[in-house]
Amino acid sequence: xxxxxxxxxxxxxxxxxxxxxxxxxxxxxxxxxxxxxxxxxxxxxxxxxxxxxxxxxxxxxxxxxxxxxxxxxxxxxxxxxxxxxxxxxxxxxxxxxxxxxxxxxxxxxxxxxxxxxxxxxxxxxxxxxxxxxxxxxxxxxxxxxxxxxxxxxxxxxxxxxxxxxxxxxxxxxxxxxxxxxxxxxxxxxxxxxxxxxxxxxxxxxxxxxxxxxxxxxxxxxxxxxxxxxxxxxxxxxxxxxxxxxxxxxxxxxxxxxxxxxxxxxxxxxxxxxxxxxxxxxxxxxxxxxxxxxxxxxxxxxxxxxxxxxxxxxxxxxxxxxxxxxxxxxxxxxxxxxxxxxxxxxxxxxxxxxxxxxxxxxxxxxxxxxxxxxxxxxxxxxxxxxxxxxxxxxxxxxxxxxxxxxxxxxxxxxxxxxxxxxxxxxxxxxxxxxxxxxxxxxxxxxxxxxxxxxxxxxxxxxxxxxxxxxxxxxxxxxxxxxxxxxxxxxxxxxxxxxxxxxxxxxxxxxxxxxxxxxxxxxxxxxxxxxxxxxxxxxxxxxxxxxxxxxxxxxxxxxxxxxxxxxxxxxxxxxxxxxxxxxxxxxxxxxxxxxxxxxxxxxxxxxxxxxxxxxxxxxxxxxxxxxxxxxxxxxxxxxxxxxxxxxxxxxxxxxxxxxxxxxxxxxxxxxxxxxxxxxxxxxxxxxxxxxxxxxxxxxxxxxxxxxxxxxxxxxxxxxxxxxxxxxxxxxxxxxxxxxxxxxxxxxxxxxxxxxxxxxxxxxxxxxxxxxxxxxxxxxxxxxxxxxxxxxxxxxxxxxxxxxxxxxxxxxxxxxxxxxxxxxxxxxxxxxxxxxxxxxxxxxxxxxx
Ligand SMILES: [Zn+2]
Numbered sequence: 001x002x003x004x005x006x007x008x009x010x011x012x013x014x015x016x017x018x019x020x021x022x023x024x025x026x027x028x029x030x031x032x033x034x035x036x037x038x039x040x041x042x043x044x045x046x047x048x049x050x051x052x053x054x055x056x057x058x059x060x061x062x063x064x065x066x067x068x069x070x071x072x073x074x075x076x077x078x079x080x081x082x083x084x085x086x087x088x089x090x091x092x093x094x095x096x097x098x099x100x101x102x103x104x105x106x107x108x109x110x111x112x113x114x115x116x117x118x119x120x121x122x123x124x125x126x127x128x129x130x131x132x133x134x135x136x137x138x139x140x141x142x143x144x145x146x147x148x149x150x151x152x153x154x155x156x157x158x159x160x161x162x163x164x165x166x167x168x169x170x171x172x173x174x175x176x177x178x179x180x181x182x183x184x185x186x187x188x189x190x191x192x193x194x195x196x197x198x199x200x201x202x203x204x205x206x207x208x209x210x211x212x213x214x215x216x217x218x219x220x221x222x223x224x225x226x227x228x229x230x231x232x233x234x235x236x237x238x239x240x241x242x243x244x245x246x247x248x249x250x251x252x253x254x255x256x257x258x259x260x261x262x263x264x265x266x267x268x269x270x271x272x273x274x275x276x277x278x279x280x281x282x283x284x285x286x287x288x289x290x291x292x293x294x295x296x297x298x299x300x301x302x303x304x305x306x307x308x309x310x311x312x313x314x315x316x317x318x319x320x321x322x323x324x325x326x327x328x329x330x331x332x333x334x335x336x337x338x339x340x341x342x343x344x345x346x347x348x349x350x351x352x353x354x355x356x357x358x359x360x361x362x363x364x365x366x367x368x369x370x371x372x373x374x375x376x377x378x379x380x381x382x383x384x385x386x387x388x389x390x391x392x393x394x395x396x397x398x399x400x401x402x403x404x405x406x407x408x409x410x411x412x413x414x415x416x417x418x419x420x421x422x423x424x425x426x427x428x429x430x431x432x433x434x435x436x437x438x439x440x441x442x443x444x445x446x447x448x449x450x451x452x453x454x455x456x457x458x459x460x461x462x463x464x465x466x467x468x469x470x471x472x473x474x475x476x477x478x479x480x481x482x483x484x485x486x487x488x489x490x491x492x493x494x495x496x497x498x499x500x501x502x503x504x505x506x507x508x509x510x511x512x513x514x515x516x517x518x519x520x521x522x523x524x525x526x527x528x529x530x531x532x533x534x535x536x537x538x539x540x541x542x543x544x545x546x547x548x549x550x551x552x553x554x555x556x557x558x559x560x561x562x563x564x565x566x567x568x569x570x571x572x573x574x575x576x577x578x579x580x581x582x583x584x585x586x587x588x589x590x591x592x593x594x595x596x597x598x599x600x601x602x603x604x605x606x607x608x609x610x611x612x613x614x615x616x617x618x619x620x621x622x623x624x625x626x627x628x629x630x631x632x633x634x635x636x637x638x639x640x641x642x643x644x645x646x647x648x649x650x651x652x653x654x655x656x657x658x659x660x661x662x663x664x665x666x667x668x669x670x671x672x673x674x675x676x677x678x679x680x681x682x683x684x685x686x687x688x689x690x691x692x693x694x695x696x697x698x699x700x701x702x703x704x705x706x707x708x709x710x711x712x713x714x715x716x717x718x719x720x721x722x723x724x725x726x727x728x729x730x731x732x733x734x735x736x737x738x739x740x741x742x743x744x745x746x747x748x749x750x751x752x753x754x755x756x757x758x759x760x761x762x763x764x765x766x767x768x769x770x771x772x773x774x775x776x777x778x779x780x781x782x783x784x785x786x787x788x789x790x791x792x793x794x795x796x797x798x799x800x801x802x803x804x805x806x807x808x809x810x811x812x813x814x815x816x817x818x819x820x821x822x823x824x825x826x827x828x829x830x831x832x833x834x835x836x837x838x839x840x841x842x843x844x845x846x
Contacts (some may be wrong), residue, residue: 011066014059015094015169016052023092024058025080042073042081064097102599128266131392138390189225189621193218193351195327199596200234213240216267298576301743313777339364352482401623406704408473409480410521411441411514417480418446418510421737425487428501430453435583438538443513443583446483450504455505457737458794461591463507463686464715466582466599467760468543468676469628470516471534474694474707475599479510481708482715496716504722507591512580513537524698532699537578545672547580547679548573551612554682556751564630565742566750567682584676585683592755594763595722597642601699602694604654604662606639611675611690627667629681634765637665638721639689645717647710655695685752687763725764726785728796730754730773738775738799746770773797
C-alpha cells in the first residue's frame, strides 16, 4: 500500500544468465530525473515476458538495483547505466533491493510487526475501501505515532485520537466551510498565494529547478493565512528547516523503536525541539489574537477557535496541520503543454483561476487526478486504529486499549481526563476537589458509585491515592487508566465491574501532589534524571512525612492501655501540616473509608503498616524491626491479594530487592515517621496499604501499557477486598441509627466505629469471632460470628439504653484514660462528627 515503506525491503545478491535477447527488463531513474523523490537510484520499470529475468522469476517491477557486477549504480546517468547493463557479460551478478510483496503471499489483510508496533495491513483498493469507507466510523481512531505523540501529547487535528479528534475534525470542517462565506474566502486566499507563487517561479528565469520547497511554502502559506491571517516569505529559514526536517526518514525509525532511540542523541531530538518551537510560535500568535479578538468578525481559524474555546474548554495546537497539508505538494508536477493550452483557452491571462473553472478544465482535472492517484501524498500513510472490535473480511481487528492514552498527563491533561471519563459515564461518576495544593492546583477525586455523591448505608467506601510523591508517577497514570476502564467496562455491562460499582463507592485521587509532578515532569523533559526532583510539594515538604505522628501514642497505649483507635489530632495540627496534607486529612475524616491504597514508585512491593518502627533508630544505623498492627494477618492478606494479582510483584525479586511474596511490613523495610498509611489506621476506620509499583519512578511512556496490564487485575481485586469480614447497622430500640458506636473484636486490639448513617464495616479474615458493639448510654451487645471467605457477613446490633444513668462499666476506648495518655482533651468522636468536615478549610489557617 505504501510505495516507499523502506522497512519492508530486503536486499539480495542475485546471479543471472543472459538469454539470447538480453536480460529482458527496462530501467528507469537517474541523477537528473528521479523516479523516487530524494533517490536517484536505478529501478526496474518493466519486465519483458519469457526473457531471462521473467523466467528467473525473482525480480519484480519496481525493484531497485544497487550494483551490477560489483559496480555501484549510485549517481550514474541514465545512458551510462544502460551501457553498464549491456556490457555486463554473460553471467551478471546484481545486488537488488526487493520489496516484499506480502499481499501476494498472505492476501489483502495481514499482520505486520513494525518494531514495537503491531500493524494490520489492508492491501489494495477493495480491502481499503471496505474498511475505511464502508466501515469508516469504526476506523476513525488514529494510531499511535511516537515521535508526534511525544511532542503533541495527543492534541492537534491529525494526530489526536478518539473524541478529541472527532471534535477537532468537526470544528475544523465547519470553520473552513464557513470561510467560504466570509469576507475573505478560502479561494481568495489561495488565489492570492498563487500570485506570490507565480512571482517566485518567475525568478527561475526558465531554468530547470526543483520546485518542491517553493510549492511547500505556498501550501503552507495558505494554511497560515487561514490560521493566522498571515503569510511567510518563501525564504523564511524557520519554515524551510521545518519542512526539511519532516521530510527525513529518521522519524520512521524512531516510531519503530521509540524506547530504544529516545535516550540516544540524534535528529529525533531536533524534531522534538522544533515542534516545540512551533508550539511556542503558535501560542504567541494565539496571544496576539486574544488581545484583538472580535467575536462577531473572526479573521481566521484562531479567532474562530478562541470563540469556540469559551464554550468548550479545549487546548490544541496546529503545526501538524501545516506540515502535512503542505507535504502533499512536494512531488514535482510536470505540466504537459496540453494542460497549458487548456488553461490559456479557458481562463486566459487576465484573471486568476477559480473553483468554478474546474468544470471547464476536464483535461487539467484528469491530469491532477492521475497525479494524485500516482504519487504518495504523504511519505507514510497515517495509520488508523479501530474504535471497537471490527470485522474486515473474515478477520476481527481488535480494538486496542486506546494506545494514545498511554502517556503521561500533566495537570491540565489529567483534569481533562477526569472530566472526559465523567462525561462518558455521567450516571456513575462525580468529580470533586478536596482542596488545593500550595500552588493552587486542585486535588481532584473521581468517584464511582451507582449513586454518586451519596453514601448508601452498608455500601463501603474505598479509595486510591496516587502521586503523593510528585516524581513517582506510575500510580497517577494507572489510576487514570483504571478510571477509564471502570467507566468503559460498566458501559459494556461487564458483570464484575457492574457489581463492583453498584456495591462499592470508589474514590480515586490520581494526584495528591500535582505541584511536585509538574516539577518532576519538567525535569524529565529536560532529561534531568534527579532521583528526588519533584518528590516534595512546592514548599519542599515530603507529604508522606507530614501527617501527625500518632504512632507514639498508640505504642504507649498498646503497652499501658488507652484508646486503640481514632487517636485524636493535636490541637494545632493544621499549622503543622502542608495544604495538601490538611486537605487529605479533612477528606478522610469526612468519609467513612474502609479500605485504601496509596500508590508510589521506586520499588515493587506491597507495604503494610506500621511504617514507623517501634524501636528508636540508632544514629548511623538503620534498625529494621518488624512492627505489626493488631490487624497484621489481615494486612498481610490485603498486601498479598495485590502482589499475587499483579503481573510480577509476587515473584519477590524486583529492582534488585527481595521481598518474600512481594510484600513487606513498612517498618521492617525501613522506619518511616508521620506517614499516611499509619495515620489512616490510627485516626480513621480506614485500612491503608502502600503500593510501590515501579523500579523507575518516572517510567517511559512506552512502559505504561505493560504496567497497566500488570496492575489492572490487582487494582480491581484490591477494591473487591472491601467486601469481606462483617458489616451491619447499629441502632437503638426505636430503630434510630447510632453513629460512632464502637465495634470491638475479641483478640484484636483495634476497634472500628459506625459511620454517620449507623452502618459499620469490619474487615476480617475467615474465622469465628466474638464481636461487641458499644455506645455511650447503651448496654453493650456481644455476638459470636463466623466469617466465610466470600461475602461479608451481615451483623446488625440493636442496643438497649442503659438502665443506670451512669456510664456503662465496660471501657469505652474513646473516652478511657482521658487526659493521662494524651496531653489534650480526647473529644468523643460523636461530638466531632457534628461539624461538617468539608467546611473546615475556610476556618482553619491556610
Ligand atoms: Zn513514594
